Amino acid sequence: MQNRQLFLQHVAQTSPAPIGIEMVKASGIHQWDVSGKQYVDLISGFSVCNIGHSHPAVVQAVQEQAAAYMHLIVYGEFIESPQVRYAARLAEHLPASLNTVYFTNSGAEATEGAMKLAKRVTGRSRIIAFQNAYHGSTQGALSIMGDEYWRQAFRPLLPGITHAAYNDDAVLQQIDASVACVILETVQAESGITRPHNSWLQAIRKQCDAHGVLLVLDEIQAGFGRTGSLWAFEQAGIIPDILLLGKALGGGMPLGAFIASWDRMQLLTQDPVLGHITTFGGHPVSCAAGLAALDVLLSSGWIDSVAAKAQVLAEKLKHPAIQSRQAAGLWMSLQFANATLNQRIVHQCVQNGLITDWFLFAPDRLRIAPPLCISEAELSEVCDRILLSIDQVLSAS
Numbered sequence: 383m384q385n386r387q388l389f390l391q392h393v394a395q396t397s398p399a400p401i402g403i404e405m406v407k408a409s410g411i412h413q414w415d416v417s418g419k420q421y422v423d424l425i426s427g428f429s430v431c432n433i434g435h436s437h438p439a440v441v442q443a444v445q446e447q448a449a450a451y452m453h454l455i456v457y458g459e460f461i462e463s464p465q466v467r468y469a470a471r472l473a474e475h476l477p478a479s480l481n482t483v484y485f486t487n488s489g490a491e492a493t494e495g496a497m498k499l500a501k502r503v504t505g506r507s508r509i510i511a512f513q514n515a516y517h518g519s520t521q522g523a524l525s526i527m528g529d530e531y532w533r534q535a536f537r538p539l540l541p542g543i544t545h546a547a548y549n550d551d552a553v554l555q556q557i558d559a560s561v562a563c564v565i566l567e568t569v570q571a572e573s574g575i576t577r578p579h580n581s582w583l584q585a586i587r588k589q590c591d592a593h594g595v596l597l598v599l600d601e602i603q604a605g606f607g608r609t610g611s612l613w614a615f616e617q618a619g620i621i622p623d624i625l626l627l628g629k630a631l632g633g634g635m636p637l638g639a640f641i642a643s644w645d646r647m648q649l650l651t652q653d654p655v656l657g658h659i660t661t662f663g664g665h666p667v668s669c670a671a672g673l674a675a676l677d678v679l680l681s682s683g684w685i686d687s688v689a690a691k692a693q694v695l696a697e698k699l700k701h702p703a704i705q706s707r708q709a710a711g712l713w714m715s716l717q718f719a720n721a722t723l724n725q726r727i728v729h730q731c732v733q734n735g736l737i738t739d740w741f742l743f744a745p746d747r748l749r750i751a752p753p754l755c756i757s758e759a760e761l762s763e764v765c766d767r768i769l770l771s772i773d774q775v776l777s778a779s
């Protein structure tokens with residue numbers, strides 16, 4: 383039987399219409415399907431492959447670590463040098479108050495850990511989250527997801543959650559001494575890349591400080607250079623109490639993390655002891671891969687090149703059918719008249735060798751988040767192909 387049929391029969395599906403192309407290789411900005419057709423990955427596997435696919439330094443780190451040891455014992459018992467070295471490297475590049483890393487397997491688990499830590503630190507249970515927010519698909523993360531359409535089928539969910547409007551001052555009055563944490567994406571991804579005002583983020587930070595509320599920033603998509611600085615919060619001039627990382631954190635391997643101060647993180651060791659544990663979180667191979675990927679990112683100059691590459695997108699992606707654009711660094715959404723038209727353009731892009739997608743809460747927007755290693759010339763050529771795809775769809779209508 384063909385792999386496609388086996389995929390549809392035996393691999394659990396997440397939508398009625400998967401892209402369903404069988405890929406056999408990925409390297410740098412490219413992927414190749416089983417027929418040998420080459421694609422540019424315009425979404426970096428959803429902001430995972432910020433340094434490109436299968437970077438040789440990451441492959442080597444994975445091979446060496448797999449040969450040395452893989453799983454030893456549940457997280458947090460033995461000293462495993464890939465975890466230790468990666469946590470220390472992250473701490474070197476974070477503010478001093480974010481010096482302790484709890485590694486997880488995924489972004490959703492990082493969200494779950496952060497919510498539990500905020501409850502443990504404050505002794506409170508209310509959480510303020512935002513409309514159009516996505517923090518993962520587990521039940522806690524789903525409870526704070528910002529759209530009732532996705533929540534309604536899975537109730538009851540966590541109580542005590544308020545969903546406020548993103549980038550709107552109305553939330554400030556809701557942050558009081560009953561709240562454990564405010565959790566938000568520094569740049570909101572699935573609404574189609576919404577960059578809030580720095581003054582809004584700063585006002586939230588101030589209000590949290592005034593009421594002993596923890597501020598949790600989710601940079602699972604926005605981190606690792608995507609917005610033009612290593613962390614998006616650097617540009618906003620605020621520091622979170624808990625930072626959520628995932629996606630590019632593992633350099634292509636599964637890894638997430640919630641990061642806080644040592645004092646706060648210590649609370650998870652007692653009352654109850656082992657109150658937050660994981661078997662595979664911080665897998666040594668994932669940590670070795672992530673550390674290698676971060677070192678490549680930091681030494682490559684790719685973060686510094688984001689502004690010039692963003693300019694290429696801004697200059698070239700102009701078309702009467704593009705109704706609006708939103709961007710943060712090398713991360714852009716293009717809005718079309720409706721979701722159906724966008725879907726057709728996404729499919730035409732795939733036909734033309736460009737892997738792109740839509741956004742969960744903005745199905746009328748096309749997603750552009752290429753690996754940061756893409757060159758300006760490659761980006762310019764990609765823009766031509768997007769414009770061609772739009773024209774092809776419009777002329778077929």
Ligand code: PLP
Nearest residue numbers: 488489490516517518602603628
């Ligand atoms: N937070 C954000 C902003 C995300 O984009 C995602 C995944 O898309 C998550 C959390 C959840 O991460 P994961 O899919 O690794 O559970």
